[in-house]
Amino acid sequence: MNERRLRGSSMPTPAAQTRTPRRGLSLTVLVVNQLLAGVGVASGIAVAALLVEELTGAVALAGLAQSASVLGAAIVAIPLARLAIRSGRHVALATGYALAMTGAVLVIAASATGWVPLVFLGLAAFGAGAAAGLQARFAATEVAAAGFEARSMSIVLWATTIGSVAGPLLAATGDEVGVALGLPPLVGPFLFSGVAFGLSTLLVASLLRLPKPGTMATDAAEPAVLAEPAVLAEPAVLAEPAVLAEPAVLAEPAEAASPVQSGSPSPGEERSIGAWAAFRTAVRDPRALFAILAIVCSHTVMVGVMVMTPVHMTAHGLSLSLVGVVISIHIIGMYGASPLVGWLVDKIGPPRVIAIGAGILTVSALIGILAPADDMLLVPLALGLLGLGWSCGLIGGSTLLTTAVEPSVRVPLQGATDAAMNLAAAASAALSGVVLGAAGFAGVNVVALLVLVPLVVAGVRAMMWQRAAAEQ
Incomplete structure (x- = not known):
């Protein structure tokens, strides 16, 4: 019966057929936009911790820069998901990038006046750019052909590589431009961020058009996503019972909790599902919980270590240019290999890729525990691997999350997961400065190892659940 629900509406409607040729255009717009957004995010984040340390004179407060940005991303994640359901993905993405542009302007104004609280407010708004960029990965799956969801997601993430690598490398140039314009040191890169986010806003608002996520359960796009488990299951026996069985497990409590999840929801019905209600329902299922923790733990580890790396390096006498090189290598690890990661997810299944990422x-x-701060071989290697592990966790977890639940739950759950991910990362960024001051960079990495423990436990539990389901 559940399999019939998954496949019963697989025939495309005429409206869906007319939208198919737009997939290439929509994906192209998402790719170009991610390039610009990558410049916007990376230009400012590369110097945010240093800027706060300069303004406050306290190393322990440096982590609050990233914390404010990530907290801002967490705050807007659910409202952006609701806006996507109500008005379309393009409206939600444009709103996120416009908020980020406003944040960059606030950071510049606050730094020029020396009013520190306004800097944190600006960084919080700046975080909306990261939240919008994360939503773009789900938009990519919505325009993908069946069986290519993970690869489409990875292509959009890969496009962020160019902008994200260029952003930190432009930090020194941006600083020089800012100083030439009479701005304080370390503020200039936010000029580049503001321009990049402004262009992203215009591009998405004017060119990107996607079906509302709430309408996709009845057209060809949703069945394509729902049919994907069968495609993924053939090359990966490990993923088969979990991906096919999970909607059935989630369907029972979902139907009991809300009539929205039975049958094919309409756009109005989809809006009635609360993000946290969807989240609470999903965490009861071992596979959905594994997907959520893959996203949350991977991002938390990445943010906690990455944000303290510039402070750690400069404290040992390394230049801003070298910091930019290391952060660029880290971002290459995050996005450069994402097409390979997406291909692996489609071939061997999300659970195995998540396990690879945890390793x-x-x-x-x-390496971060053992490497000296001035070792320009091991430190970049550690940061590159940090980015690669994040990529495996994010793409694997996001793909599993997308295929694990019914359409009526999907978008609210995506927003709730992104909010949880950013809240955890905000706490990690805030505490990492304290840990760095008390236990050094090695202590920051020890904490990162502890954050991975819940992911490992959830993975083992999901594997045992899968074996039990296979034996029934």
Whole structure:
């Protein structure tokens, strides 16, 4: 019966057929936009911690820069998901990038006046750019052909590589431009961020058009996503019972909790599902919980270590240019290999890729514990592996999350997961400065290892659940 629900509406409607040729255009717009957004995010984040340390004179407060940005991303994640359901993905993305542009302007104004609280407010608004960029990965799956969801997601993430690598490398140039314009040191990169986010806003608002997520359960796009488990299951036996069985597990409590999740929801019905209600329902299922923790833990580890790396390096006498090189290598690890990661997800299944990512993050943390701060071989290696492990966790977890639940739950759950991810990362960024001051960079990496423990436990539990389901 559940399999019939998954496949019963697989025939495309005429409206869906007319939208198919637009997939290429929509994906192209998402790719170009992610390039610009990558410049916007990376230009400011590369110097945000240093800027706060300069303004406050306290190393322990440096982590609050990233914390404010990530907290801002967490705050807007659910409203942006609701806006996507109500008005379309393009409206939600444009709103996020416009908020980020406003944040960059606030940071510049606050730094020029020396009013520190306004800097944190600006960084919080700046975080909306990251939230919008994360939503773009789900938009990519909505325009993908069946069986290519993970690869489409990875292509959009890969496009962020160019902008994200260029952003930190432009930090020194941006600083020079800012000083030439009479701005304080370390503020200039936010000029580049503001321009990049402004262009992203215009591009998405004017060119990107996607079906509302709430309408996709009845057209060809949703069945394509729902049919994907069968495609993924053939090359990966490990993923088969979990992906096919999960909607059935989630369907029972969902139907009991809300009539929205039975049958094919209409756009109005989809809006009635609360993000946290969807989140609470999903965490009861081992596979959905594994997907959520893959996203949350991977991002938390990445943010906690990455944000303290510039402070750690400059404290040992390394230049801003070298900091930019290391952060660029880290971002290459995050996005450069994402097409390969997406291909692996489609071939061997999300659970295995998540496990690979957890292993890579563990190796990165161990190198970070042992490597000297001025070792320009091991430190970039650790940061590159940190980014690669994040990529495996994010793409694997996001794909599993997308295919694990019914359409009526999907978008609210995506927003809730992104909010949880950013809240955890905000706490990690805030505490990482304290840990760095008390236990050094090695202590920051030890904490990162501890964050991975819940992910490992959830993975083992999901594997046992899967075996039990296979034996029934």
